[in-house]
Amino acid sequence: MHTPLSRRAALKASGIAIALPLLDSMNRAVGREVVLPPKRMVTICNTLGLHPPSLFPKTPGSDYDSTEYLDLLKDHRNDFTLFAGLSHPDQNGKQPHDTEMTWLTAARNPGLGGFKNSISVDQYAAANLGYATRFPSISLSSNTQKSQSYTSNGVMIPAQDRPSTVFAKLFLDGSPEEVRRSRQSLADGRSILDSVAEQTRALNRQTSASDRRQLDEYFDSIRAAEADLLEADAWLDRPKPEVDENPPQDISDAADLIGRARTLMNLVPLCLQTDSSRIITVVIQDHLVVPKIDGVTAEHHNLSHHGQDLEKIKQLKIIETEILKCFADFLSRMTRASEADGRLLDQTSVLFGSNLGNANAHNPSNLPIILAGGGYRHGRYVAYDKLNNTPLCNLFVNVLNNIGIETDTFGTSTGTLEIP
Structure with a gap:
């Protein structure tokens, strides 16, 4: 039989005392229950979409045949659910890429006369959670301070695009x-x-x-x-939390799209593990330059409008493959990081996708949406009606409830999307 340890127990030698962390045996001594880790939400948007034929399987279900892009995530097949047939209604705005503003808000007719954006789902969550953490929310961007986070008054919250600055705010006093x-x-x-x-x-x-x-x-x-x-x-x-990580180096070269995206994603698990914030958004944007990736000779934006040109599609897929590899690495970091009796990913709902379903046609329907982690039962492909899409906000409502924010509606929702 083990004797319960006092919470104040310490290791002492040569006049030096080192306090012990809270151990399971101490819980018995002080009559405390194990505190469950908090629920969190992360959104990651690749604003130029993902080539649909390389992503979506032919048939839905848990026994779906993998695809070229899903093969990149094969190590995490049971950690995510892929959705088709989700979108926001009335997204034909003034400019083809105005839907970047509304991926997290669902405000109708972006950019048209009289348009005013609405609160984004991350800011709705942050407002409900308040200052439970040092930063109620964090918005990150691979290029410029343009974000997808909007206040209740429809005002954009500038994103952080310098990882070194984010690291300093999080961990350096x-x-x-x-x-x-x-x-x-x-x-x-x-x-x-x-x-x-x-x-x-x-x-x-x-x-x-x-x-x-x-x-x-x-x-x-x-x-x-x-x-x-x-x-x-x-x-x-x-005091700010201490982490056993060196501050990241900012990448000044705009052509290093993948390096920038990877550096931002590497910050997210650190932020979550230290409970510095529970709501984080990452946006991967067009950098208006030719990405420094072997085999790519044109700008990302131009390649997304490939017009079915096979050579352009080939190069586009090279870029998207590297972005998905970054996401796969991010999921690996989230699964390697442990807390309580589980993994960091288990308490974190991660939404990865895009505001464009078919970037070639600027089509904002049938969005590529992946939900990972969050304690959901994953490992399936769920396909809703591709002609009459289900509101993406229905999934937002589910995720909000999953992280402890009770609500029946958000944006253009018509209910709660039930994940089978």
Whole structure:
């Protein structure tokens, strides 16, 4: 019979004491239950799509015959589900690639006159989870600060495109002066809100009932912003987690599409393992240059509009193969990382896909969507009606519920997509 250990047990020698981590035997001593790891969500979007004939099997089910692209993910066949026949309705916007703005929001008619984007699913989740982590959400991009994350007012949240900066924010403590400046910035924000709030109260005494309702909503948003600032301020006094990783090197060459994408994806497991954030988005964008990949001699965007030219399709598939290899490596890192009695992937719902189903025709229907991890029963290909698509937001609703955010609707959903 083992004697329960005290939580304060330590190893002592030569005047040095090293505290022990929380062990299973300590749980018995202090009467604690094992704390389950948190649920998380990661979205990864390749904005120029994936060549459909190389991705989708001919028949659905768990016994589907693999394809050229799925062979790249064969080591993780039981860790993901592939969907066909999902899309957002009314996505014919002003410009063919405007659907990049709405992959996570489902706002209709992107880019047309009067268009206003809506909240993205990652920001909806982050708003519900709040400052449970140092960063409620993190948006990453392989090229520029253009992101797919939008606030409730339809304002884009700039993405981080420099891995070294992201690593520093996550894991490197700033100097006392940097912390002071950060705290002063937060205090300045609060003082501005205090001033606006006082003006709002004064206006309330001079306006109609209808105007007061509108101002009350505005005032509520101010109070929410104040709460966020207080939460952010509290994190300044908490030490950042330590990781046994060297800071990543930024890749300045825009032509190194794969290197940039891989470096960003490598940051995600670190961020999740240290519980620095539970909501992360990654967008892989067109870099407007010829990617430095053997066998590729044209720009990614131009190759995506191949017009059935076999040579262009061949080069496009080379690029997409490398992107999918990055995703396969990401899944491997997520499965190697352990927590509690499982893997990091088991508590993380990962959505990988694109805003374009057929980039050659700028077609935003029949999107390639892969759901990995999250504790779902995977290992199948699910094909919905390719002529009358199921709303992608139905899957968003399922994922939101899976990470602990109870909701019946999101965006253009018509229900909850049940994963068989």
